[in-house]
Amino acid sequence: MDFAPDARSVELAAHARVFLDEHVLPAEPLLDAQLAETPGEWNVRPVVRDLQARARAEGLWNLFLPGEHGAGLSNLQYAPVAEVTGWSPRLAPAAFNCAAPDTGNMEVLHDFGTPAQQEQWLAPLLEARIRSAFCMTEPDVASSDATNIETSIRRDGDHYVITGRKWWSTGAMNPDAAVFIVMGKTDPDADRHRQQSMILVPRDAPGVRIVRPLTVFGYDDRDHGGHAEIAFEDVRVPAENIIGGEGDGFAIAQARLGPGRIHHCMRALGMAERALALAAARANERHAFGRALSEQGVIREWAAEGRIRLEALRLLVLKTAWLMDTVGNRRAMTEIQAIKIAVPRAAQSIIDRAIQVFGGAGVSADTPLAELYAAARCLRIADGPDEVHLSSLGRAELRVGAPR
Amino acid sequence: MDFAPDARSVELAAHARVFLDEHVLPAEPLLDAQLAETPGEWNVRPVVRDLQARARAEGLWNLFLPGEHGAGLSNLQYAPVAEVTGWSPRLAPAAFNCAAPDTGNMEVLHDFGTPAQQEQWLAPLLEARIRSAFCMTEPDVASSDATNIETSIRRDGDHYVITGRKWWSTGAMNPDAAVFIVMGKTDPDADRHRQQSMILVPRDAPGVRIVRPLTVFGYDDRDHGGHAEIAFEDVRVPAENIIGGEGDGFAIAQARLGPGRIHHCMRALGMAERALALAAARANERHAFGRALSEQGVIREWAAEGRIRLEALRLLVLKTAWLMDTVGNRRAMTEIQAIKIAVPRAAQSIIDRAIQVFGGAGVSADTPLAELYAAARCLRIADGPDEVHLSSLGRAELRVGAPR
Amino acid sequence: MDFAPDARSVELAAHARVFLDEHVLPAEPLLDAQLAETPGEWNVRPVVRDLQARARAEGLWNLFLPGEHGAGLSNLQYAPVAEVTGWSPRLAPAAFNCAAPDTGNMEVLHDFGTPAQQEQWLAPLLEARIRSAFCMTEPDVASSDATNIETSIRRDGDHYVITGRKWWSTGAMNPDAAVFIVMGKTDPDADRHRQQSMILVPRDAPGVRIVRPLTVFGYDDRDHGGHAEIAFEDVRVPAENIIGGEGDGFAIAQARLGPGRIHHCMRALGMAERALALAAARANERHAFGRALSEQGVIREWAAEGRIRLEALRLLVLKTAWLMDTVGNRRAMTEIQAIKIAVPRAAQSIIDRAIQVFGGAGVSADTPLAELYAAARCLRIADGPDEVHLSSLGRAELRVGAPR
């Protein structure tokens, strides 16, 4: 249970921090400007391309990916770096080619893809030449219950035919998102967790229709490809596009979600830290009723409460990373659920209070707070709502004979 | 302490409810469509004009305004009607000509305006021929402390010269907002609450510069004229544009804020009721893990908690209205502060849980919830942040000899 | 919906307040002294007898009981008086002969008793010559679900034979508690809510065995007869001791619980008011780090939050009383559940913060706070735990077609 970041991790995090301060944070206004110039477009903006080139040149690239294809960091090593990227979720993860959903998709291809699949899709993703999307959630059912999934993947000779509707396919509005990993049912009569399969669907396959972009609290998240609703209308792909085999979909999803969830938590810590830092600066500079806000007891209490939550939860994230590294994602499931619930909630609360410190500026675009809030709020829904995880954790806790 | 709505109030609220169900709620998609068609414009959309014409014909018009110029309702009579309008804050208040900030501005003109000011500005506002804005908050200071205000209103012969910068001037992006009520200092050396004055500034006065629109979370609130930052650069207006006299600004602001705050609370109750109703419908129709969400204990608890809070707070709003009607706004200050703190917070919490019930749909534009959330959230900042009111209430409560 | 106390209520509450200030609060140390002198006894102490004599002489007697046997107050009229008694729950309710469980038992006898039952038990209870207990909760089952009750009431010729075990029979340690109202099953095979009956069991009936006193946190509540566990071992009573008829037990319990619950809430408001008043006085008199506690922002915020909750919840209690008076207890069930949940919780929270203001004195016997806390905490369990009521309220709220 040694959570101390090793030398490589310390060095990378420090490097990332410098990169953040020198290149990423100053580039945020530039991103806004480029977005304002081309309001109808969803592709990656030049400022991101420039940051990517620089980051790659500096070795800050694919840090999320264990193994020889990526930087080879353990989860524990990656944690401090990922937290740094959370300070600027619109730019930093993309700059380092560590942005969801591409990270999870690369992991799937890395862990379960055939050599041909890897050559076709993983290689360009690792170089950020293309983007990808993950098509799991459906508009018509509660998708946290995988047995609800209605999209069908039907075998037809050498092909599979995909029919269904997905939404919240993050990044899919970006025309560079060349491939979609689609979850559907190959056998609705199989065991509960063997009904589902995953399949690779090229964006340009006939029958793929981008229905519309979705918004999140008014934001279209255009800077990272938005969130799409997609109709799959009798889309036909070669049988070799299946990932793993028929019935492996649920297991692959679980494997993908573990790292995905902890990455979100690592970044959420950074989001909350930035909110705390912004609030602290503001509280020192604003005065009301004869004192700086930082001298008001209530503001101090908020700052203390935020600090306490972050310190405790960061340790839980690190422990979870360490468990994933040492006993595997599956046996770290309980901890993953715990941080999946607790960290976004803490971030949401801390950002909300930072907004309150800023007043009107806090809800506007003059600070990153409102957009950070929206992002943190969504984490309580994405990858399964809090309530599903709480119920699962609680059931385990109440189980007769649960270890004490 | 009789809070029962009288016959007129019951009838008006029922009428408003029918109007809401038959005309307003069905018009929401139309508003979205019209907004989408003309993305660069800030003026009132045709759907609003149509609703206004119909509402006015039906007598649902200027219901907020006591006295002969308006419907002549008491605060208590108005409360149930205003709550109905909260179900559709983007359309219903405007449809009934009961939308902030015009309501508050009309009250100011009604209560403190000269006959000439009333003829020039109140008359067209009462007919919705023009819109208005209220310019109080400033970007550079904590404006909840009125002594911080930096805008100057300097007498120069028969004129006043206004210099300063305001923001969160709601509605001011709308080119039809023909007049701004501006708060500034005429005498920085006067007593704390006699430094400020209010003055009428026509939109087209030289030196008035609309700097930019502000966003709230990701929303630009284009449907009701947005929120503007405005520079007043040596703006010269006739001396008779002053409202009341020099030094009356703080008192007028206080007089304006009482009704403004309770109206916000009345509408916030309606916002929360709509969220509860939407969540209930969704919880009955969605199934996960073998049961409707409405059968899950946690969801039931949320619904119960929301209902309890709303029932208790509605009564406090009604009591406050009754006090304003019977002992005056000034002596109802404590209660106004209490609801100003408690109601938006309750609405925020109830809407947040409704979002959680909906999952992804809740944060998107497919439900009104995310936008309602943003509106409720802002109420904890607008007209003074919660913390200022809590501190003031707490000081009174702890005062030696406070009545028990 | 007129909640204003009428003249009689105003006068009685003012009278009760004077009585509280002049006689009850000063008698609290005397009660402690008398309890300390006779540690092994459970009967009513002389100080209570003296207060009763005085209160009865002044007309502050049996105020809880509607109809000709009592003061004839409506629930709405009684509310302000009952709140006053909550300031000193150990003495004031008993002084006015308005203490649970006697109040509920008198109501049962009043509403459902035969003339003979009333003569034998109601008459002396109305004069405080005897005390009584209510035997409903059982140690071995979750008694909030009435179908769980295991005590049997078996007809045997002209008698009933009662067998079972009860606990939390408040007041039953007092040897003056001459009669117990016992809930048991006469027909386990009847409909869910027709299985139970209520029967009068004299304390001295053979087979009644007081097993032991229970404590609440560290308190034995000796001042009002404690809380007993009681074994009923083949206790034989005349058949005419049944209240109403066989199968009426559940309905009678429901009828009894409505007033019982609202009385608890009325008193809980008074408990919380006293805590707020004590905290305010302390906050003005204690200094730390250069300022009175009352000047600390966090303390002010607590005071404000407490005040807001109490003001809103008092109105909900009054509305509930008014509903009970006008449409009947049954149709006020939803509101009764709401206040049953919300008021004790608010009182608990307010008292907890008052304790924190006092520090060590707050948890000790030097202030009434710790004992008030224990009492408020128990109200979240007594008469059904919060969770049962929340679930019931939530189910109603989520019901398809629930009125909005």
Added chain:
Amino acid sequence: MDFAPDARSVELAAHARVFLDEHVLPAEPLLDAQLAETPGEWNVRPVVRDLQARARAEGLWNLFLPGEHGAGLSNLQYAPVAEVTGWSPRLAPAAFNCAAPDTGNMEVLHDFGTPAQQEQWLAPLLEARIRSAFCMTEPDVASSDATNIETSIRRDGDHYVITGRKWWSTGAMNPDAAVFIVMGKTDPDADRHRQQSMILVPRDAPGVRIVRPLTVFGYDDRDHGGHAEIAFEDVRVPAENIIGGEGDGFAIAQARLGPGRIHHCMRALGMAERALALAAARANERHAFGRALSEQGVIREWAAEGRIRLEALRLLVLKTAWLMDTVGNRRAMTEIQAIKIAVPRAAQSIIDRAIQVFGGAGVSADTPLAELYAAARCLRIADGPDEVHLSSLGRAELRVGAPR
């Protein structure tokens, strides 16, 4: 940052756990019986003596004390053992001679005592032949602000004369508490943190008067010597009884409080774990409305929330211990404050919910929950109320240039 307990710690904690299960938990009813037999006495009961003998024989003795006088464990090594003792705070800490306030007093003597002081007082304390008390808090002032202390320690020739009043002197009702460490002012005009000194006062010194025992939520805590109010009336002790030197009192108090606070937190984790375990068992065995409580969503959510908080906070406690071991108590002050605030609060909340799961049994003496609750609640007051620590933490967090 390696928090993993080493082999010795693992072994000791496992040993302690076995000892707890086999000897301590079964002895709790025996303690109750012995207390009931001798209600007027405050001394250590035979059951504790027996457990002490056995624990000492097994090597579970003085584990809290670093260095050669004790077990020589680091804080990190001690943490898992201390947590085990928290399962039975009335018996286990005393059994292992690891109970407050003796632990802190032994640390003071160990770290700051002269050889003579150590021989006279530390030696018998290490063997549990005597007990001790710590006299810091005063009834008349807010003692969290050390400048408020009113007790005077006046030099008079070869003696010091102590005059003042202390309370919450835990353990001091026990006649075996042979020595008191008293904090007072030797120089009220010195610098803020050099005014105070500490001095050893034998219980039998003339002028020491035990005024009365204090209660905590009705408990007198007789099992570990209660809490005394003590008057020091011109108590004269030899000058060599001073600890350190004049003016060292504040620094010694700070040194003492660091370990004291973390020990409380370690035990509080164990208290909360026991509450969770009891609640889980109860939730599985109780049924209401057709299901075990453990199948109710709300109960599951509680269990999950409790687990998450404990897992995160345990890590923060371990990190704090590790910091104390590696960089010293002084530089771990921020973390000590953080856990001092967060852990008791979490324990209080978890125990409160466990009480709710148990209903009436939860507030009674049939479960340890109510007494655990009272103990956890007091931890939010003892050693400085939460608010003082929150304010201090918040100030540090908001400091300009605080590290991020």
